[in-house]
Amino acid sequence: xxxxxxxxxxxxxxxxxxxxxxxxxxxxxxxxxxxxxxxxxxxxxxxxxxxxxxxxxxxxxxxxxxxxxxxxxxxxxxxxxxxxxxxxxxxxxxxxxxxxxxxxxxxxxxxxxxxxxxxxxxxxxxxxxxxxxxxxxxxxxxxxxxxxx
Amino acid sequence: xxxxxxxxxxxxxxxxxxxxxxxxxxxxxxxxxxxxxxxxxxxxxxxxxxxxxxxxxxxxxxxxxxxxxxxxxxxxxxxxxxxxxxxxxxxxxxxxxxxxxxxxxxxxxxxxxxxxxxxxxxxxxxxxxxxxxxxxxxxxxxxxxxxxx
Numbered sequence: 001x002x003x004x005x006x007x008x009x010x011x012x013x014x015x016x017x018x019x020x021x022x023x024x025x026x027x028x029x030x031x032x033x034x035x036x037x038x039x040x041x042x043x044x045x046x047x048x049x050x051x052x053x054x055x056x057x058x059x060x061x062x063x064x065x066x067x068x069x070x071x072x073x074x075x076x077x078x079x080x081x082x083x084x085x086x087x088x089x090x091x092x093x094x095x096x097x098x099x100x101x102x103x104x105x106x107x108x109x110x111x112x113x114x115x116x117x118x119x120x121x122x123x124x125x126x127x128x129x130x131x132x133x134x135x136x137x138x139x140x141x142x143x144x145x146x147x148x149x
Numbered sequence: 150x151x152x153x154x155x156x157x158x159x160x161x162x163x164x165x166x167x168x169x170x171x172x173x174x175x176x177x178x179x180x181x182x183x184x185x186x187x188x189x190x191x192x193x194x195x196x197x198x199x200x201x202x203x204x205x206x207x208x209x210x211x212x213x214x215x216x217x218x219x220x221x222x223x224x225x226x227x228x229x230x231x232x233x234x235x236x237x238x239x240x241x242x243x244x245x246x247x248x249x250x251x252x253x254x255x256x257x258x259x260x261x262x263x264x265x266x267x268x269x270x271x272x273x274x275x276x277x278x279x280x281x282x283x284x285x286x287x288x289x290x291x292x293x294x295x296x297x298x
Contacts, residue, residue, distance in 0.1 A: 033220035047216065053242075054203070054212035067196065071297060088237020091218070093202075093297035109237070148220060148242035 001075065006099045006121045009077045010034055010128075012042055013101060016057065017079045020044035026139075026146055027131045028080050030057035032065045032095075035073025041065030047146055056146075058072040058086035062093075071095045072111060079128045083147055091116055094095060101128030106147065150224065155248045157271045157275075158182055158226045161252065165206065166228045166280060169193035175288075175295055176280045177229050179206035181214045181244075184222025190214030196295055204265055205295075207235035211242075220244045228277045230257040232296055240265055252279030254285060255296065 009031060018100025029090065032040040043060025046052050055063070058078050064074045068074075071093045076082070079101035087109030090098055097119045100110060103122070114120045158180060165178025180191040186298045192209025195201050199230045204212070205225050217223075225231070228250035231266065236258030239247055245246045249259060253273070263269045 051216055052212060053214075053216050054208050059203050059208075065202060066204075067200055067202050067294065068296065084237040084241035085234070086237070088233040088235070088240075091237075092233035144215065146219065 001047070001097060001099075001119070001121060003121070003123075005037075006077075006123060007125075008098055009075065010079070010101055010123060010125060012039065012078045013057070013141075014045040014125075014127060014131075016042055016061075017128070018058075020046075020049070021032045021131070021135070023049050023113050025049045026142065027135050028057040028078070030061040030076060030078040032061045033075045033077065035096075040059055040068070040074065045146065052107055056083065056086050058089060059075075062089060064087075075099060080132060081110050081122075082113075085089040087113055090118060097121065099123065101125045102132070105132040150246060150248075150268070150272060152270070152272075153171055154186075155226070155272060156274075158224065158284070159228070159250055159272060159274060161188065161205070162226045162228045162248075163274075163276060163280075165191055165193040165210075166277070169195075169206075170185055170280070172198050174198045174286050175291065177206040177227070179225060179227040180199045180237040182224045182226065184245075189217070189223065194295065197291070199237075202295075205232065205235050205237060207231055211238060224248060228274075229260050229281060230271075232257040236262050239267060246270065248272065250274045251281070253278050254281040279282070 013029040021027035041064030046055035075097040081103035162178040170176035190213030195204035205255035224246040
């Protein structure tokens, strides 16, 4: 995957994160792209909005994509390094690539995924870092709840 | 945790699995119990019923429990060894114990969880084995879809 492609796709996840923030939620967004580059699903963290701890950005995008026969060749794009829950999702379903906006404010399981054959593209995007840093600074308890800390 | 306690709790997960089967779904059930022994949430796989690939039994029980400040001391009870997705959930949120009905028809990430400090109780329950064996025999494609195989 070219970096330009990854950055274009990241924009979709960032849009989702901004939508979540505007709703009063945790600003993490994600999107699942097919092997052919088609957008299969997109979503954002819904802990606050739906009182739902199971809807992280990645699981929301996975859910929105509906039932798929295979995830071979698909790419999960997320504004933040995937936590163990979302890393486990990627590994179990054989999602091939993960594009990550940033891993400075939180470092999840992406090295583990790389060891298990998932191609990781870490973009270190300044807007993603800024959005999370600002959010965590203002809402530490909510953030800790979201990652079980 | 005593084995008798684990078996009593497993009965809740088995009830969920039977409900899922009666609905035409994949017969895997789960329940989340609090440190004080209170039932926090219960659920079953909903891939078929809701066209929702994100609702495995464990994630459904976790969701039903709603937002919790901590998962310390909680027990996830499931009829089947948790896949990587559900194992990641347990690890990320710090669920302390996992009671497993059986790991003969599918072996997920429970050894990995044990290495990371989660207490595992594997019951090898004949009814759980029989329910999955029968289901997989009759619906191999659906089962493979559910585990991304």
